[in-house]
Amino acid sequence: MKQKAFLDPEVLAGIKNLVVRARTVVEGALVGEHVSPFRGGSIEFAQHRPYTPGDELRYIDWRLLARTDQLHVKQFEVTTNLRAYLLVDASGSMAYPESASLSKYSYASLLASALAYVLIQQSDAVSLCTNEPDGVRYLPPRSQIAYLKQILSLLDQHAPQGEEGVMALVRHVQDRVSHRSLIILMSDFFVDLDQLNQRIKYLRGRGHDLMVFQVIHPDEVAFPFQRFYEFHCMETPETLTADGRSIRDHYLEAFQEHQDKLKDIMRQAGVDFTSVTTDQPPDRVLARHLNQPHRAQKLRKMY
Amino acid sequence: MNLFSWTFLAPAALVGFMGIAIPVYLHLRHKPRAVPLKFAAFEFLLRARRKQKRRFRVEQWILMALRAGVLALLAMIFAQPFRDELFQTNSSLNRRPYIVVLDNSLSMLAGQPTCFDEARNTVRDHLKQRDRTAPTALLAASDPELHLASQTASSVEQVLDAVKVTTRRVTLDAAYQRALQLLEDSEWTHATIQIFSDGTRSAWRELPPQPPEGVEVIYTSLRQGPFKNIGITRVSQPQGFDAGELDITLANGSANTSDFIISVVSENEQLTHQLRLDRFQDTTHRFKLSDSSQKITVRVPSDDFALDNQVNFAPDQQSKTRILVVDGDPSPTRRNSESFFFEHALNLHRKENTSIDIETISVNGLKSADLSEYDAICLLNVSTPPTEQLAQLVSVPAGILISMGERMDFDAWNPFLLQLGLEVFEAKRFDRPQAVEISVGDHPLFEGMPIADLELYAQGIGIQAYRLMSVGRSNFSIPLSLFDGSPLLVAKELEGRRYVLWTSTMDLGWTDFPLQPGYLPIVRKITDYLSFKDAKAQSDTLPVDDALRLGLMDQLVLQEAQEGYADVPVTGPIPGIYTRRDSQNAQLTHLVIDPAELDFRPIKDQVEGSPASAMEELGFKEFSRLDLAPNLLWWLFGFVLIETWIAGRLSLKWGSR
Numbered sequence: 001m002k003q004k005a006f007l008d009p010e011v012l013a014g015i016k017n018l019v020v021r022a023r024t025v026v027e028g029a030l031v032g033e034h035v036s037p038f039r040g041g042s043i044e045f046a047q048h049r050p051y052t053p054g055d056e057l058r059y060i061d062w063r064l065l066a067r068t069d070q071l072h073v074k075q076f077e078v079t080t081n082l083r084a085y086l087l088v089d090a091s092g093s094m095a096y097p098e099s100a101s102l103s104k105y106s107y108a109s110l111l112a113s114a115l116a117y118v119l120i121q122q123s124d125a126v127s128l129c130t131n132e133p134d135g136v137r138y139l140p141p142r143s144q145i146a147y148l149k150q151i152l153s154l155l156d157q158h159a160p161q162g163e164e165g166v167m168a169l170v171r172h173v174q175d176r177v178s179h180r181s182l183i184i185l186m187s188d189f190f191v192d193l194d195q196l197n198q199r200i201k202y203l204r205g206r207g208h209d210l211m212v213f214q215v216i217h218p219d220e221v222a223f224p225f226q227r228f229y230e231f232h233c234m235e236t237p238e239t240l241t242a243d244g245r246s247i248r249d250h251y252l253e254a255f256q257e258h259q260d261k262l263k264d265i266m267r268q269a270g271v272d273f274t275s276v277t278t279d280q281p282p283d284r285v286l287a288r289h290l291n292q293p294h295r296a297q298k299l300r301k302m303y
Numbered sequence: 304m305n306l307f308s309w310t311f312l313a314p315a316a317l318v319g320f321m322g323i324a325i326p327v328y329l330h331l332r333h334k335p336r337a338v339p340l341k342f343a344a345f346e347f348l349l350r351a352r353r354k355q356k357r358r359f360r361v362e363q364w365i366l367m368a369l370r371a372g373v374l375a376l377l378a379m380i381f382a383q384p385f386r387d388e389l390f391q392t393n394s395s396l397n398r399r400p401y402i403v404v405l406d407n408s409l410s411m412l413a414g415q416p417t418c419f420d421e422a423r424n425t426v427r428d429h430l431k432q433r434d435r436t437a438p439t440a441l442l443a444a445s446d447p448e449l450h451l452a453s454q455t456a457s458s459v460e461q462v463l464d465a466v467k468v469t470t471r472r473v474t475l476d477a478a479y480q481r482a483l484q485l486l487e488d489s490e491w492t493h494a495t496i497q498i499f500s501d502g503t504r505s506a507w508r509e510l511p512p513q514p515p516e517g518v519e520v521i522y523t524s525l526r527q528g529p530f531k532n533i534g535i536t537r538v539s540q541p542q543g544f545d546a547g548e549l550d551i552t553l554a555n556g557s558a559n560t561s562d563f564i565i566s567v568v569s570e571n572e573q574l575t576h577q578l579r580l581d582r583f584q585d586t587t588h589r590f591k592l593s594d595s596s597q598k599i600t601v602r603v604p605s606d607d608f609a610l611d612n613q614v615n616f617a618p619d620q621q622s623k624t625r626i627l628v629v630d631g632d633p634s635p636t637r638r639n640s641e642s643f644f645f646e647h648a649l650n651l652h653r654k655e656n657t658s659i660d661i662e663t664i665s666v667n668g669l670k671s672a673d674l675s676e677y678d679a680i681c682l683l684n685v686s687t688p689p690t691e692q693l694a695q696l697v698s699v700p701a702g703i704l705i706s707m708g709e710r711m712d713f714d715a716w717n718p719f720l721l722q723l724g725l726e727v728f729e730a731k732r733f734d735r736p737q738a739v740e741i742s743v744g745d746h747p748l749f750e751g752m753p754i755a756d757l758e759l760y761a762q763g764i765g766i767q768a769y770r771l772m773s774v775g776r777s778n779f780s781i782p783l784s785l786f787d788g789s790p791l792l793v794a795k796e797l798e799g800r801r802y803v804l805w806t807s808t809m810d811l812g813w814t815d816f817p818l819q820p821g822y823l824p825i826v827r828k829i830t831d832y833l834s835f836k837d838a839k840a841q842s843d844t845l846p847v848d849d850a851l852r853l854g855l856m857d858q859l860v861l862q863e864a865q866e867g868y869a870d871v872p873v874t875g876p877i878p879g880i881y882t883r884r885d886s887q888n889a890q891l892t893h894l895v896i897d898p899a900e901l902d903f904r905p906i907k908d909q910v911e912g913s914p915a916s917a918m919e920e921l922g923f924k925e926f927s928r929l930d931l932a933p934n935l936l937w938w939l940f941g942f943v944l945i946e947t948w949i950a951g952r953l954s955l956k957w958g959s960r
Contacts, residue, residue, distance in 0.1 A: 093343035220344045228337040233345035240348050241337045250351030
């Protein structure tokens with residue numbers, strides 16, 4: 001069996017045009033046996049496919065059953081009223097690393113772009129919400145192809161900075177979304193988890209579907225620093241001087257506590273949670289996430 | 304090892320120079336300033352730091368304690384601490400000339416084990432540590448020359464057991480002087496003299512001179528802690544009192560006040576008495592037993608020095624002193640006779656059972672008297688000498704008093720007196736009383752007489768008339784004379800007899816002299832002298848050393864040794880009860896320990912107001928002074944090493960702080 005090749009994030013980062021990058025990711029994610037999880041209810045017939053257990057009985061083509069004595073279900077072209085809100089954290093911490101390598105924000109942008117591409121291609125309305133130094137930048141949901149370019153352009157040009165992060169985005173969006181919608185959060189979630197838990201529960205209580213991508217850098221997981229550092233906080237002026245080796249164990253312990261608590265919150269809220277590091281191929285991440293049976297079932301139920 | 308002009312006693316310590324590599328390494332290893340790094344997960348770093356700070360604080364406390372310790376050690380090193388330890392010969396001294404001065408006086412037998420045994424064991428240990436041929440000498444206090452033939456460690460060790468305690472009164476003075484002389488003769492330089500003593504003041508007759516340059520004197524006191532010693536220093540019979548009476552002298556040789564019970568035990572009787580004696584004090588108590596036993600035992604509770612806790616005493620059973628008084632001018636009225644006052648002076652305050660027996664007769668009574676029965680014959684104002692009777696006087700010793708009064712015919716007396724070298728002239732009278740010049744000199748007649756009594760005599764006599772005497776070349780002593788030197792009383796011992804001529808003034812014109820307080824002690828002293836009381840007392844109870852000094856030991860035969868000497872190897876006369884070979888009346892002599900040996904007053908107390916003891920003042924070392932600074936330097940080195948290690952480790956962990 002041929003080894004499947006995934007896209008190197010670094011290589012993707014070298015692609016200047018975010019549209020191209022998004023399409024590349026999407027194509028990589030949906031190639032082969034992958035089926036779009038967003039393919040749902042429609043008024044225009046598209047094709048038949050063999051029945052598989054779990055398919056709703058109302059979509060069985062009874063006539064074809066009579067003719068062929070085989071069970072097939074009907075599939076329809078998408079004409080959806082899905083509204084997806086992309087909340088991309090652009091706080092200062094997302095700028096890590098500031099070196100030439102792929103930052104967490106770049107990686108989150110890539111994922112967000114790919115998702116926006118998929119959704120708009122399916123005529124779903126996509127909204128973008130991200131941080132700006134003086135507040136929150138919000139693009140309302142639209143489903144036009146041309147709108148995709150505007151979304152991607154905003155993501156591409158934006159530089160992460162400031163203290164306000166994903167919490168500000170959630171606060172901004174929660175009162176503006178009236179219908180049940182898909183809310184996709186992309187952040188490193190280095191925030192107060194108790195407050196985040198309240199927001200997540202609130203959104204879930206409003207019936208929204210949540211996809212949560214935690215984007216972190218491998219350095220934050222492994223803490224490979226072996227020298228003296230004057231650590232500067234990327235959101236506040238705070239500094240801390242420490243020896244990387246001596247503080248590593250305590251850091252990893254604190255980090256793991258945070259991660260465990262975050263996963264626990266997401267699990268209790270019934271949220272699709274994916275923690276990715278920026279060295280993972282984004283198409284692979286996307287594919288793994290979108291093709292979860294769980295995700296597909298939920299989408300079908302919704303539409 | 305020499306470096307420039309420095310000498311190192313412990314060159315191995317120079318290995319420590321390798322430690323210089325540590326700061327050099329740390330210097331080279333030292334990290335530059337912290338690398339600035341923007342980091343997103345800053346919150347976790349803060350949490351990590353909070354956890355890490357707890358450990359950091361502990362390390363900082365340790366570091367602070369170490370640094371405080373370094374400073375404390377530095378301060379102590381500059382203060383040059385030292386500790387005094389008992390002297391021990393060691394490898395660096397095992398070739399150095401070493402002279403042991405060993406106190407072998409009786410007081411060294413105090414303690415259990417005794418100071419003497421401990422001293423010998425210590426010396427033996429020291430000798431074993433020394434090179435066998437190292438120059439060594441042993442000087443015993445009793446006889447410094449005895450073991451000087453042995454001058455190596457091995458030979459001294461062989462003769463060490465031959466040194467024994469002596470009962471003689473010995474001090475360390477001669478042995479110490481001999482040690483210094485030995486050093487000078489042997490040209491031993493940089494020598495060590497170690498003096499082993501019980502640490503008492505009585506171990507020295509006088510403070511020794513300072514040691515010369517290069518000679519180290521170690522004064523080792525074997526006495527550990529204060530001794531408790533109540534000792535019986537003397538048991539004697541009081542003169543002129545009952546035979547059953549005893550004077551017991553006790554001494555507290557320890558530094559604490561002691562309560563104790565003394566028991567006096569005879570064959571049929573036992574007396575006990577509770578006594579308290581202050582530190583280093585002595586006291587004499589008189590005990591009276593109802594019977595006169597052959598042997599009396601005086602006992603005090605046992606203590607650290609056992610040899611003075613019991614004394615056996617044989618009371619003197621000799622007959623009373625018999626005195627014949629010949630009154631040459633008897634008066635029908637008894638109180639007008641000189642003999643009345645004379646006799647009264649001898650008997651005043653004496654009890655019925657007195658040890659003196661006085662018989663008074665007239666001159667005529669002399670013819671029928673047996674003069675050989677008397678210890679003293681007192682011729683008071685006898686007109687002519689009873690030459691024939693005196694010629695029959697065979698008792699030796701015996702004494703004759705010639706009291707010259709008004710009735711004395713000097714022409715009749717002079718032939719007799721000229722045989723003694725004396726001549727008497729007519730009486731001389733003064734217009735007014737003349738003062739008496741008392742020249743007691745060192746004549747035994749007035750020996751032991753209180754000066755107050757002599758002053759009473761001088762004040763009481765108002766001389767108005769006296770007989771002129773010429774002593775010529777007779778070698779008579781003149782214990783009493785007038786202001787111009789004219790003899791009032793002359794005395795001489797000749798061929799076992801004692802003669803006293805006394806111009807008493809009584810009959811040379813009546814005075815109130817016999818009523819004066821000074822009359823009584825003079826009369827008693829004269830009769831004591833004539834009856835050889837002083838000579839008898841000398842042989843009664845006396846210290847061992849006095850018996851040796853007087854040459855009495857050839858005449859003494861031990862009858863009973865004092866308790867405790869049977870198991871003790873000592874040299875010298877054993878204290879106890881002796882008889883004299885030449886004594887006609889089997890007189891007993893009691894030899895006792897020299898009282899100085901019972902005094903355990905430490906020599907350290909001798910210098911008042913000075914923190915140093917008397918020995919230290921003289922440059923003697925009572926201990927080996929151990930310099931502690933080198934030890935502290937090792938501690939300092941260790942502290943600095945640990946501090947450097949921890950500081951370096953913290954520096955690596957925390958960077959510049």
